[in-house]
Amino acid sequence: MASExxxxxxxxxxxxxxxxxxxRGREAGFNSFNEFLTFLLEQIVEEEETExxxxxxxxxxxxxxxxxxxxID
Amino acid sequence: xxxxxxxGKLVNRVVTGEKRDRLVLEAEExxxxxISYERAVDVVDIAHGVFSPLEGFMVQSDYLSVLxxxxxxxxLPWTIPVVLDVxxxxxxxxxxxxxxxxxxxxxxxxxxxxDEIYGWDKREYAEHIYKTLDLRHPGVAKTMKRKELLVGxxxxxxxxIEYPVKHRVLWPIETRVLFRExxxxxxxxxxxxxxxxxxxxxxxxxxxxxxxxxxxxxxxGWKKPGDYRDEVIFMAYEALIKHYYPRDTVVLAGLLMNMxxxxxxxxxxxxxxxxxxxxxxxxxGRDHAGVGNYYAPYEAWTIFNEFPDLGITPLxxxxxxxxxxxxxxxxxxxxxxxxxxxxxxxxxxxxDMLRRGKTPPEYVMRPEVARAVIEAGNPFIE
Ligand SMILES: [Zn+2]
Numbered sequence: 001m002a003s004e005x006x007x008x009x010x011x012x013x014x015x016x017x018x019x020x021x022x023x024r025g026r027e028a029g030f031n032s033f034n035e036f037l038t039f040l041l042e043q044i045v046e047e048e049e050t051e052x053x054x055x056x057x058x059x060x061x062x063x064x065x066x067x068x069x070x071x072i073d
Numbered sequence: 074x075x076x077x078x079x080x081g082k083l084v085n086r087v088v089t090g091e092k093r094d095r096l097v098l099e100a101e102e103x104x105x106x107x108i109s110y111e112r113a114v115d116v117v118d119i120a121h122g123v124f125s126p127l128e129g130f131m132v133q134s135d136y137l138s139v140l141x142x143x144x145x146x147x148x149l150p151w152t153i154p155v156v157l158d159v160x161x162x163x164x165x166x167x168x169x170x171x172x173x174x175x176x177x178x179x180x181x182x183x184x185x186x187x188d189e190i191y192g193w194d195k196r197e198y199a200e201h202i203y204k205t206l207d208l209r210h211p212g213v214a215k216t217m218k219r220k221e222l223l224v225g226x227x228x229x230x231x232x233x234i235e236y237p238v239k240h241r242v243l244w245p246i247e248t249r250v251l252f253r254e255x256x257x258x259x260x261x262x263x264x265x266x267x268x269x270x271x272x273x274x275x276x277x278x279x280x281x282x283x284x285x286x287x288x289x290x291x292x293x294g295w296k297k298p299g300d301y302r303d304e305v306i307f308m309a310y311e312a313l314i315k316h317y318y319p320r321d322t323v324v325l326a327g328l329l330m331n332m333x334x335x336x337x338x339x340x341x342x343x344x345x346x347x348x349x350x351x352x353x354x355x356x357x358g359r360d361h362a363g364v365g366n367y368y369a370p371y372e373a374w375t376i377f378n379e380f381p382d383l384g385i386t387p388l389x390x391x392x393x394x395x396x397x398x399x400x401x402x403x404x405x406x407x408x409x410x411x412x413x414x415x416x417x418x419x420x421x422x423x424x425d426m427l428r429r430g431k432t433p434p435e436y437v438m439r440p441e442v443a444r445a446v447i448e449a450g451n452p453f454i455e
Binding site: 029 | 247254324381
């Protein structure tokens with residue numbers, strides 16, 4: 001994970017919000033605002049990569065097993 | 074929203090098709106390491122993504138980081154080492170970079186690429202993971218019997234192993250597809266190794282009140298004498314779900330995974346694993362995965378303060394009891410009455426009654442559940 005490509009970006013934030021966020025991140029145990037912001041963005045932006053890698057055949061095979069075991073109709 | 078797997082990507086090290094055919098042939102020529110049933114279970118869990126992002130047994134940097142900091146070397150939360158122990162004898166002549174076959178019984182379960190061979194201090198392991206060196210702790214006893222060296226390396230699963238209630242065990246990719254099909258977004262996991270009494274039902278339903286679905290997830294695998302047999306746990310839950318849960322709110326599936334009795338650390342481990350299965354929440358008991366008096370009360374709850382970046386939310390629901398004044402199942406948070414009005418449910422007492430073929434009182438266990446257990450014949454491991 002350490003080898004991931006990173007970019008430097010400039011963002012404009014309301015001062016008060018930024019200060020609150022820094023404080024909140026620190027309280028939650030994050031080492032930096034950068035780390036806190038990355039975590040938050042991951043939660044919201046990145047989703048469901050997993051199943052993107054599932055081929056239609058694999059998906060059908062999984063559903064077939066789920067059907068045969070009575071988990072789906 | 075179904076959470077991403079831990080570390081972002083669901084691991085799949087199950088080899089199929091032509092690649093498997095080729096590896097099976099190659100494996101016959103490789104040096105062989107015999108592994109215990111428990112290590113074979115680890116291999117299968119790694120391969121099916123239960124331990125995502127782990128793709129193999131831990132190398133030393135990850136092992137030490139988990140031991141001391143409860144995180145992988147890339148800073149991702151991880152609390153229980155997943156390590157393969159070997160005898161110096163059986164590994165002599167094998168060097169880093171070599172491939173070896175992992176054999177359980179007569180079956181070659183997997184091929185592992187040896188990335189690192191290193192020593193470990195089993196006492197240090199026990200002190201960090203179990204918080205004791207007492208050999209009466211089942212985890213400590215097992216650790217001390219393990220072999221002297223560890224090997225880390227990538228795993229390729231060639232053959233599945235045998236285990237009970239195979240037809241009820243689902244892997245993470247399967248529950249993820251299942252939850253998506255059901256259009257569930259808030260999914261609460263419930264870890265168990267018991268047949269359900271009313272206390273369990275109360276806790277599950279408290280969580281279900283705000284969730285879309287519940288994953289009742291009994292741990293399958295090695296059990297000690299006196300534990301309920303896996304089949305019986307399933308029969309008991311099937312009876313409970315059929316009579317007392319709304320349609321389409323529960324998935325009952327087995328999880329093949331080793332039990333460590335590592336208390337707080339194992340509570341976090343259980344949470345991470347359930348995140349991989351696609352759950353958003355997990356119910357954590359006050360003494361989750363505990364044994365004896367090795368862990369402080371509520372330690373299994375407070376440990377979660379150290380993991381703001383876990384990616385699954387623990388639900389700390391208090392143990393339920395029957396209160397005669399309230400006239401139902403309650404917990405300390407919602408019942409103001411004294412201990413004299415409360416009837417606490419004892420797992421041991423229930424076990425004794427069921428062993429004698431007696432049905433526990435209705436405020437302790439649903440009659441349909443008791444009947445399912447009693448009719449199973451020998452409900453306990455001998
Ligand atoms: Zn009360």
